[in-house]
Amino acid sequence: MEPVENVVLHVADVQKNFGGLRALSDIDLQVEEGKTHAIIGPNGAGKSTLLNVIIGRIPPTSGAVIFDGTVLTGRAPHEINQLGISRVFQTPEIFPDLTVLQNVMVPAFAKRDGDFRVNMLRSVESEKEIREEAEHLLEDFGLIGRRDDHAGALSRGDKRRLELAMCLIQHPRLLLLDEPTAGMSRHDTNTTIALLKKIKERGMTKVIIEHDMHVVFSLADKISVLAQGRIIATGLPHEIKEDPRVQEAYLGGVEAE
Numbered sequence: 001m002e003p004v005e006n007v008v009l010h011v012a013d014v015q016k017n018f019g020g021l022r023a024l025s026d027i028d029l030q031v032e033e034g035k036t037h038a039i040i041g042p043n044g045a046g047k048s049t050l051l052n053v054i055i056g057r058i059p060p061t062s063g064a065v066i067f068d069g070t071v072l073t074g075r076a077p078h079e080i081n082q083l084g085i086s087r088v089f090q091t092p093e094i095f096p097d098l099t100v101l102q103n104v105m106v107p108a109f110a111k112r113d114g115d116f117r118v119n120m121l122r123s124v125e126s127e128k129e130i131r132e133e134a135e136h137l138l139e140d141f142g143l144i145g146r147r148d149d150h151a152g153a154l155s156r157g158d159k160r161r162l163e164l165a166m167c168l169i170q171h172p173r174l175l176l177l178d179e180p181t182a183g184m185s186r187h188d189t190n191t192t193i194a195l196l197k198k199i200k201e202r203g204m205t206k207v208i209i210e211h212d213m214h215v216v217f218s219l220a221d222k223i224s225v226l227a228q229g230r231i232i233a234t235g236l237p238h239e240i241k242e243d244p245r246v247q248e249a250y251l252g253g254v255e256a257e
């Protein structure tokens, strides 16, 4: 594998077996600081497994994940979060009984204080700085009008945007996005693409797993293609579009925009 400059995340020679099934083989992925790196591949290729290995939810069978020189493998998910990695899941993980504003504030306390604690909610009203930042984010995300509503009452698209705001208030160095536009209308998808482009302007590194080629080619600086648990190609978007192995394994017939 060719050396990559300014690598902030290195997935080094990772394998993952589920019993007799090898879900990931010989994964070597290098993500450059400040770039958006997309991971695409057909259903069952291993994308979610790879993401879960990176965030510490699934231990790899062998290999390691290194973030800015620190080995993540073996650390608990909340420790990995504290090191500067946040993630948005396919199914939004929000607090449905808290207000929209409280939802955005809680991860800021968690990052600062080290864990989610029930009593942190007592500080919600007194923490002016965090509250103001949360309100700014809700404005950016078009959710300020819903700030006092229960988050559980939001539409699916709004819940996903809320979750993104919950990540951003942590000022992560690396943001992992698992199909951030899944289930959204084209309009909501385009709004989310615009938001993610804005984040890019702030220089945050992103790893994005996505099925929607419109989203991938709108955002990615680099793309890796997973097929049957292996990375079969990594390159610039135009290189990936033109790669016959990729067309055969994945794009096959799908017109990339």
Ligand SMILES: Nc1ncnc2c1ncn2[C@@H]1O[C@H](COP(=O)(O)OP(=O)(O)OP(=O)(O)O)[C@@H](O)[C@H]1O
Residues within 6 Å of the ligand: 018, 021, 023, 041, 042, 043, 044, 045, 046, 047, 048, 049, 050
């Ligand atoms: N916890 C598990 N136990 C056993 N097998 C699993 C587990 N998680 C995933 N697998 C298997 O590992 C392979 C990779 O699955 P994974 O969900 O990572 O693929 P994916 O690329 O994310 O697919 P999709 O696009 O459908 O979400 C699949 O064959 C899947 O059935």
